[in-house]
Amino acid sequence: MNYYSLNKQAPNSTFKNAVVKGLAPDKGLYFPENITSLSPDFFKNIDNLSNTEIAFEAIKQFVSPEIPEDVLKTIVEETLSFDFPVVQLNDSISTLELFHGPTMAFKDVGARFMARCLGYFNKDNNNEVTVLVATSGDTGGAVANGFLGVKGVNVVILYPSGKVSDIQEKQLTTLGQNIKALEVNGTFDDCQAMVKTAFLDEELTNNMQLTSANSINVARWLPQLFYFMFAYKQLHKKHDNIVFSVPSGNFGNICAGMMAQQLGLPIKHFVASNNVNNVVTRYLQSQLYEPKPSIQTISNAMDVGAPSNFIRIQEIYKNKFDTLKTNLSSYSFTDDETKEAMLEMYNKYNYVADPHGAVGYLGSKAYLKENPNAHCVFLETAHPTKFIDVVEEVIKEKQSLPKQIQSVMGKEKESTVISTYNDLKRFLLN
């Protein structure tokens, strides 16, 4: 599959080049040149397919011929070596739990898939690739874990000192090998600004191959479309009219769901559930797209003022506002509403949700008010203990740590403190 830049000022790219470079030379996001639907029989018979069979069929066209089928099978099997269960809360609402991977964040799947693609492309290559990521929490852990030990790939993670949870910091700083953590005296925005500067710094980019591992990278973005198929497989016999409510920040996950729809998954509608960082909610009301600086909330992985993947969503729906509105609703919720939703789920369904999932639950309820015949599935994007302080404060019950988390808590933190862009540059050049 070839990819074009959404800025339309760069040559088309192979899958390999899009993965290695991340962004097009004109700074545009890459988008697949064409999308061929899977056969209707594929969806009719989806019950008879394993998760890896579903994923293989769904992703094949996007990576071939550069990744041969036998290699792709192994990549998909290794990426998906855990469960994706749906839990039904009531007749109208279910949740798809995406937190059963090694770092208990939904980003595990994208990170693991991308790491294996890069590892394959780099296997006979002596030029190392450096993956540079800024994280406000969950991305860093998933990327660190996904890329651990991948030959020819070094990972450098920037995180704001004192502003990630203890669990998240341990996940970033204790792995060693090819993973390096930089603890930045500053905010997440400072980390992100340093990463952006690095990508534009020719002295660096002439010396090393830098790439990103956030959802602008097609190899991290596209495998997220599997989730929607896995949920459909578990629910389509029991419910028609399935609608997904996706807690959204950079809109990569929901945009991947829309790609599943383009492949023929019979989903008519999506709900983008936002915290108060609600540029898309406002856009759907007013048709005015007005990014704003991000506001800090308890669902901090969604504190994004200018969602990078929204441009891909516009492309999917051919930049037609009416088509977009037919396929997408969006609602925005405050932290107080989020906490009330966590408590309500706990009291009514004995379900412990994290703040991001709770925003997804609220989006489901808001949509169902206007569309009572739908069955809403909200994506639970992180395990509740990753946000243990707010979860325990709200439901007033101690949570025990799952084994994935316990295993990192005893390990020794290793990080390098930096304060300026020059510190980062010196670190990368050494």
Ligand SMILES: *Cc1c(COP(=O)(O)O)cnc(C)c1O
């Ligand atoms: C990254 C993240 C999100 C937002 O996903 P996007 O693809 O950026 O919209 C939601 N919840 C959690 C826990 C996350 O880590």
